[in-house]
Amino acid sequence: MEVKADRVVDARGSYCPGPLMELIKAIREEDVGKIIEVWSSDESSAKDIPEWVKKAGHELVGVFEADGYWRIVVKKTR
Amino acid sequence: MGKLAIVLASGELEKLQAASIIASVASTLGNEVVVFATMDGLLAFRKDVVENKAWKTAGDLGKGMLESNVPLFVDTFRQAKEVGNLKMYACGMIMDMLKMSKDDFVDIFDDVVGVSAFLGMIEGAQVLFI
Numbered sequence: 001m002e003v004k005a006d007r008v009v010d011a012r013g014s015y016c017p018g019p020l021m022e023l024i025k026a027i028r029e030e031d032v033g034k035i036i037e038v039w040s041s042d043e044s045s046a047k048d049i050p051e052w053v054k055k056a057g058h059e060l061v062g063v064f065e066a067d068g069y070w071r072i073v074v075k076k077t078r
Numbered sequence: 079m080g081k082l083a084i085v086l087a088s089g090e091l092e093k094l095q096a097a098s099i100i101a102s103v104a105s106t107l108g109n110e111v112v113v114f115a116t117m118d119g120l121l122a123f124r125k126d127v128v129e130n131k132a133w134k135t136a137g138d139l140g141k142g143m144l145e146s147n148v149p150l151f152v153d154t155f156r157q158a159k160e161v162g163n164l165k166m167y168a169c170g171m172i173m174d175m176l177k178m179s180k181d182d183f184v185d186i187f188d189d190v191v192g193v194s195a196f197l198g199m200i201e202g203a204q205v206l207f208i
Contacts (some may be wrong), residue, residue: 014149015149020106021161045083
């Protein structure tokens with residue numbers, strides 16, 4: 001299922017914790033209910049960001065592998 | 079998770095990098111994180127050292143980090159202060175001993191404190207000594 005993101009954060013080329021930090025900044029700026037997706041070429045971030053999302057109490061919409069990078073889609077829920 | 083305190087006593091880049099990543103992620107998950115830079119861990123924040131990227135490295139990994147695109151610990155700590163609940167403190171004893179002031183270091187420290195003040199801040203915290 002494809003969800004349209006309200007905001008895309010392109011953190012490709014950055015390593016842990018770069019993509020996570022970029023995502024957190026975006027989440028803080030957006031309103032509750034918004035969908036934010038972060039692009040990461042760093043595989044460990046693609047695995048670790050969902051862990052963070054769970055702990056932080058947001059909703060993981062999904063992790064999608066694209067051409068050489070991952071799209072981690074998150075819904076801000078609080 | 080509560081409160082996390084990190085004592086940075088090593089000036090080795092690999093250790094500083096690991097500490098900064100753990101601290102920054104912890105600080106964004108509702109934990110209060112307190113970092114105390116002392117000994118060589120404090121000197122790693124000297125302006126001239128940061129400008130010249132003149133950190134000691136344990137080996138090839140650290141050298142690789144300096145050459146590649148990884149965010150370096152100074153920036154990671156700065157970012158954590160922006161997005162999370164993280165405070166950085168410099169050790170006053172080392173500054174006194176070396177006749178240095180806060181101005182000799184990059185602008186990252188919330189305050190210069192002694193050991194007693196630091197121990198007061200970290201009551202009940204989990205402590206990592208790096």
